[in-house]
Amino acid sequence: xxSAKVIGVFCVLAFLAISSSPSHLQAEGCENEKNIVMxxxxxxxxxxxxxxxxxxxxxxHCCQTVESADINCICRTFTAADKAKIALSKWVxxxxxxxxxxxxxxxxxxxxxxxLP
Numbered sequence: 001x002x003s004a005k006v007i008g009v010f011c012v013l014a015f016l017a018i019s020s021s022p023s024h025l026q027a028e029g030c031e032n033e034k035n036i037v038m039x040x041x042x043x044x045x046x047x048x049x050x051x052x053x054x055x056x057x058x059x060x061h062c063c064q065t066v067e068s069a070d071i072n073c074i075c076r077t078f079t080a081a082d083k084a085k086i087a088l089s090k091w092v093x094x095x096x097x098x099x100x101x102x103x104x105x106x107x108x109x110x111x112x113x114x115x116l117p
Contacts, residue, residue: 038086043066047087047090048085054097
């Protein structure tokens with residue numbers, strides 16, 4: 001009887017340890033950053049597929065978010081629905097303009113960052 005309780009407590013503790021792991025927290029952080037990027041008050045007007053101006057001002061809310069963000073992680077969170085709304089090439093340019101560029105050759109949600117000439 002006692003061993004069953006010990007095993008039960010161990011399972012609960014293991015679950016809590018896994019669910020609060022840094023990678024889980026990092027994924028949540030990336031999702032929050034991506035949500036800011038995709039918001040009209042964030043970078044959306046800079047990365048919008050058909051109308052975006054891919055050169056944000058350095059002091060903008062967009063750049064403030066992007067310059068400290070994990071850009072590669074944000075790339076991993078872009079969904080098909082997101083990619084239908086934005087141009088990933090513009091996202092790569094925004095990251096560069098905001099001082100947090102993706103490395104050449106990086107795969108960002110299916111878009112390969114071009115090599116510099």
